[in-house]
Amino acid sequence: MDRGARMPSTDALPTPLSPLAYERLLAISVRLNATRDMDDLLPFIIDTAADVLDCEAASLLLYDEEAGQLRFAAATGADLEAIRRIPVPLDGSLAGRIFTDNEVVRVDDVAAADDHYEEVGRQVGFQTRSLLGVPMCLDGRPTGVLEALNKRGGSFSESDVEVLSILAAHAAIAIRNARQMQLVQEAYDRLQAFDRFRASFLSIAAHELRTPLTVMLGSLGLLQEEAPPTLQAFVEDAMAAGARMKEVLETMAQMELLNGGVVLHEAAPIDVRALLRTVREAFAAEAAAGGLTLRLLLPADPLWIRGDAEQLRQVVSNLLKNAIQFTPESGTITLRAGQDEARVHIAVQDTGIGLPGAVLDRIFDEFYQVEDYLTRTHGGLGLGLTIARKLAELHGGRLWAASDGPGCGTTLHLVLPALADPA
Numbered sequence: 001m002d003r004g005a006r007m008p009s010t011d012a013l014p015t016p017l018s019p020l021a022y023e024r025l026l027a028i029s030v031r032l033n034a035t036r037d038m039d040d041l042l043p044f045i046i047d048t049a050a051d052v053l054d055c056e057a058a059s060l061l062l063y064d065e066e067a068g069q070l071r072f073a074a075a076t077g078a079d080l081e082a083i084r085r086i087p088v089p090l091d092g093s094l095a096g097r098i099f100t101d102n103e104v105v106r107v108d109d110v111a112a113a114d115d116h117y118e119e120v121g122r123q124v125g126f127q128t129r130s131l132l133g134v135p136m137c138l139d140g141r142p143t144g145v146l147e148a149l150n151k152r153g154g155s156f157s158e159s160d161v162e163v164l165s166i167l168a169a170h171a172a173i174a175i176r177n178a179r180q181m182q183l184v185q186e187a188y189d190r191l192q193a194f195d196r197f198r199a200s201f202l203s204i205a206a207h208e209l210r211t212p213l214t215v216m217l218g219s220l221g222l223l224q225e226e227a228p229p230t231l232q233a234f235v236e237d238a239m240a241a242g243a244r245m246k247e248v249l250e251t252m253a254q255m256e257l258l259n260g261g262v263v264l265h266e267a268a269p270i271d272v273r274a275l276l277r278t279v280r281e282a283f284a285a286e287a288a289a290g291g292l293t294l295r296l297l298l299p300a301d302p303l304w305i306r307g308d309a310e311q312l313r314q315v316v317s318n319l320l321k322n323a324i325q326f327t328p329e330s331g332t333i334t335l336r337a338g339q340d341e342a343r344v345h346i347a348v349q350d351t352g353i354g355l356p357g358a359v360l361d362r363i364f365d366e367f368y369q370v371e372d373y374l375t376r377t378h379g380g381l382g383l384g385l386t387i388a389r390k391l392a393e394l395h396g397g398r399l400w401a402a403s404d405g406p407g408c409g410t411t412l413h414l415v416l417p418a419l420a421d422p423a
Contacts, residue, residue, distance in 0.1 A: 024052070025163065029170045036181045042074035045171045049148050050076055052167070053160050056150035057126065060136075060171070061088060061095050063144055070095050070145060078124050086120055093117035095145045098133040102142050104165065107131045108155045132156040134165045136172040143172055199259060206253040213249065217242045251383050255366070258390045269422035270312065272303035272337050272344055279316045280335055283324065291329035297336035303344045304419040307395045312416075315391050315399075318384040319348040319412045326410070327352035339418055346414040355403040355410050363401060364389045385412075392416070 028048055042060060049058035057076035064071050070088040074080065090096035092115055098105045110116050110128045121128055129150050136144040146168040148156065220242060224235045280296045287294040305312075316335075323333045331351040338345050355363065362368050367382040385399075392399040397416040403409065 025166055028052075028167065033170070033174055033177065036178050038175070038178050038182060041174060041178050045146070045167070045174075046074045046076055049146060049164060049167055052163055053132070053148045053156070054152050055132075055148045055156075056152065058149060059147045061099075061145045061147070062136075062175075063099060063142070070099060072120075073144070075124070076149075078126070083120070083124055086123055088117060088120065094131060094133060095147065098135050098145045098147075099142050102135050102137065104135075104161055105131070105133045106156050106161065130156065132160055132164055134161070134168045136168045136175075138172050138176060144175075146171060199256060202252045203256050206249045206256070209245070210249055210253075213242060213245055217246065251387065254387060255383050258387060266310075267306055267308050269419055270305050270307055270309050271422075272305055272346065272416075273298045275309065275313055276316060276335055276337055276346070279313060279320060282317065283320050287324055287333065290324060290327075291331075292324060292327055293332040295332065295334045295336075297334060299338055302422075303337055303339055304422045305344050305395075305416045306419045307416070311391045312395065315388045315414065316346065316348070318388040319414065322384060322412070323348050323350040323352065323410070326350065342418050342420075344416050344418045346416070347411055348414075349409065349411040351409045353410075354406045354408040355401065356406060357403075360401045360403060364399070388414075 031044065046058040046060055050056070059075040059078075060073045061070040062073045063069075064087075067087060069090065070093075072078075072080075072083045072086065072088070075083050088095050090100050094105055094107065094110075094113060094116055096117075097103075097115055107113050107116075108130050110131050116128070120126075126149075131147060131149055132151070133145055133147040135142040136146055146164060148160070148164055151160070217239070220235060220239050224232070224239065227235050276296060276298065280294060284294060320333070320335065327333055327350045333351075334347075334349045336347050336349070359368075364385050365382075366386045368386075369382050389399045392414055395416055397414060399412065399414050402411045402413060
């Protein structure tokens with residue numbers, strides 16, 4: 001025999017596997033699908049193949065698409081790092097024939113096979129006398145080869161072919177799942193590393209820029225007092241730019257604190273009506289300057305909640321600032337509040353540009369911008385709504401957006417637990 005049998009050497013039907021054999025294969029399948037670490041999975045596959053088929057060794061080869069060759073992924077008793085460096089060609093090897101023809105190969109006398117690739121055995125010091133190899137396939141396409149070597153006490157049987165084929169089919173799926181899980185984990189690790197880098201960058205940038213900015217604003221303040229009228233406009237522009245930079249740095253610093261798990265402080269009973277009046281008053285001039293109508297609709301009875309007044313003021317301020325920013329001249333912004341059973345509901349409704357449904361939740365992501373960064377006409381880091389949502393959640397509340405689409409305006413909804421007894 002020079003090439004090895006591809007089909008059964010006898011016309012007799014194979015002996016059916018015993019119920020115990022199927023039970024063992026089922027247990028192996030469960031173990032395979034539960035193992036997600038390739039370093040644990042591959043040795044388990046070859047150890048199982050050698051044990052179940054009662055042979056001296058087993059090996060698993062996977063196809064390297066870039067090199068167009070098979071490479072060992074695991075082998076019984078071999079130095080894995082060394083054997084992985086040995087490529088197995090598709091032409092001139094039994095494993096290559098199994099993979100290329102996508103067929104089972106059974107060889108009782110390997111020394112007589114003309115396509116036995118002896119280089120592997122020579123390098124690892126292993127003599128292969130008999131071999132049973134089956135392709136590992138996914139969706140009918142071979143992805144590798146599973147081999148059992150040197151059957152103890154005789155030749156490989158048809159039952160061995162069936163067992164190894166079943167094992168190879170389950171192993172192919174388990175390897176794919178493990179690879180996908182590995183890719184997901186690697187992507188997650190990269191995202192985590194980037195997130196740590198981003199947090200570190202925000203912290204360093206906010207810290208390093210705060211001191212020189214303070215000095216600059218102090219100097220501009222002195223210059224504003226002494227500058228002649230012809231320079232006042234320039235100084236005021238510089239002051240405004242510095243104030244904007246200070247706001248950006250404070251936002252970055254606050255985002256860092258929130259990501260670090262800041263807790264509530266100075267929580268006390270708050271009448272939401274008074275809080276909303278304060279916020280409206282703070283933004284009245286800005287809204288008027290933009291040609292906007294700013295309405296406030298409140299009930300006659302108090303709306304009590306418990307929380308940090310400064311933080312909740314910032315939440316509503318960020319919502320109102322967002323509405324002013326994206327509402328064109330002659331638009332209307334309505335700030336209203338009410339109580340529904342055990343919840344206080346605050347809403348900021350505008351007649352602005354509106355939002356498509358796909359981005360209604362994304363606008364709360366860190367640094368998200370509705371407009372393309374190359375063509376956007378509105379400023380900001382994209383952190384205002386992120387901070388607002390985090391602060392709302394710290395108070396046990398929820399914050400979400402609703403819009404009927406572009407051009408239909410947007411409503412930002414804030415729901416907070418009501419306080420039954422403010423005393």
